[in-house]
Amino acid sequence: MNNTTTATTLRQQFIEEAKQRLLTMFNNSKQRIKATDAERFRLQGFMQAGVFLGLSSNSELKQLMEEMHQQVFSMSIRERRLQQEAGRIAEGIDYSLYDQPTYSR
Secondary structure, three states: OOHHHHHHHHHHHHHHHHHHHHHHHHHHHHOOOOOOHHHHHHHHHHHHHHHHOOOOOHHHHHHHHHHHHHHHHOOOHHHHHHHHHHHHHHHHOOOHHHHOOHHHO
């Protein structure tokens, strides 16, 4: 096996492992299982190592993350973040003040 074939194989293995780790993280998130700091840092470190070793680029990994997120949640990371923020705002409003009729408030 020559160096080019070895590098291609390592790159493919890295991408597949990154996909699996992202899918696991996103599937857990979908089931409301929050990733620990250690799990998130481990994934970030793995991805940074791939960039450092020349197996991938930051932009390629960002695209991969977007694709895996789309696969799990059927929406982009940005769309989901906006949806979560909208949900937090709606949940954060206390409407109990309006339970009484307006004439008695």
